[in-house]
Amino acid sequence: MSRLVRYSRYLSRFKTPHFPRCQHSTLPFSTTTVDYNKPSRLDPPPIRVALTESAGRGVFATRKIGAGDLIHTAKPILAHPSFSTINTVCYFCLKKLTSTEFHGKGVAFCSQECKENAKVFYEVETNADWLAFDDYCRNKGLKYPLLVKRLACMVISGAASSESLDILQPSNLSHEMVSRDEQMAFLTKKWYNSVLARIRINAFRIELAVGSYEDLLSSASACIEAEAAVGNAVYMLPSLYNHDCDPNAHIVWIDNADAQLKALCDVEEDEELRICYIDVSMDHDARQSFLLQGFGFKCNCLRCSSGRLVKCAKLFKRKMLT
Numbered sequence: 001m002s003r004l005v006r007y008s009r010y011l012s013r014f015k016t017p018h019f020p021r022c023q024h025s026t027l028p029f030s031t032t033t034v035d036y037n038k039p040s041r042l043d044p045p046p047i048r049v050a051l052t053e054s055a056g057r058g059v060f061a062t063r064k065i066g067a068g069d070l071i072h073t074a075k076p077i078l079a080h081p082s083f084s085t086i087n088t089v090c091y092f093c094l095k096k097l098t099s100t101e102f103h104g105k106g107v108a109f110c111s112q113e114c115k116e117n118a119k120v121f122y123e124v125e126t127n128a129d130w131l132a133f134d135d136y137c138r139n140k141g142l143k144y145p146l147l148v149k150r151l152a153c154m155v156i157s158g159a160a161s162s163e164s165l166d167i168l169q170p171s172n173l174s175h176e177m178v179s180r181d182e183q184m185a186f187l188t189k190k191w192y193n194s195v196l197a198r199i200r201i202n203a204f205r206i207e208l209a210v211g212s213y214e215d216l217l218s219s220a221s222a223c224i225e226a227e228a229a230v231g232n233a234v235y236m237l238p239s240l241y242n243h244d245c246d247p248n249a250h251i252v253w254i255d256n257a258d259a260q261l262k263a264l265c266d267v268e269e270d271e272e273l274r275i276c277y278i279d280v281s282m283d284h285d286a287r288q289s290f291l292l293q294g295f296g297f298k299c300n301c302l303r304c305s306s307g308r309l310v311k312c313a314k315l316f317k318r319k320m321l322t
């Protein structure tokens, strides 16, 4: 329990959450009541954060959770569109744009509310010339420096503390794992590298759920172009979930960068909730190599040691993992 207390203290470090005027939740996550699919502000989510035996902190169920239930939702601390979607999604929440866009300088917002909320970084951002920085990232295919840039603008505007991400596990990747292209210094090199290292192991690649026939076609072509993601984001609570190649929980995005954590199967009280950090359909060797290179750990989950896929087997067969 003391870990939970520490966790809530960490949360209070946030001067302003990234989504200051959102309809719900002043914290970067919201909660569920007995009706799991109707989040309420009153009850905490049915989870606790505690130390695991071998994977640092982890998230545990505080009661039984049924297959398919919403565990909690989470708002991003930071989110940024991919370069390929920068003109088609909201520059703040990453929602797909319709005809009613609210324009900024070269980017668009899905609503007046998002345009207002974006002031925490956008005014600072538009005061500087980022052309060379953006071109560099675009040409090198770098995505995480864009999140660092967004945080830097929020820090400069006073909307976030420079220590905002300190609660997240720092990267224990070896020096060679961080590409030289990512080692750009702006502000101080030390701060940049420390934020980048945290973002690297804690950022999520956002793929919105397919909502229409048109979405289906564009996601089909995006698969071929290997760019199905609308952007990347960092969250607080979801970043504390450890990995399993046969996960009992998953993270989904419906309209925008707001995340939903859902159970993939029935979960018992006190069972650790784990998500899969990588494409669950990869074979053993590919999974091991991705996890070691990208996240710095050797996976010894049941699926890796025994080859058995139990918890998400049904969904895996039906390819219904999102």
Ligand SMILES: C[S@@+](CC[C@H](N)C(=O)[O-])C[C@H]1O[C@@H](n2cnc3c(N)ncnc32)[C@H](O)[C@@H]1O
Binding pocket: 054, 055, 056, 057, 058, 168, 169, 201, 202, 239, 240, 241, 242, 243, 244, 295, 296, 297, 298, 299, 300, 301
């Ligand atoms: C996103 S963080 C997860 C939360 C982290 N355990 C913490 O204390 O903040 C990812 C890191 O957790 C650890 N981790 C996650 N899943 C693991 C697993 N199955 N086995 C060992 N370490 C794991 C690795 O160090 C990984 O880089």
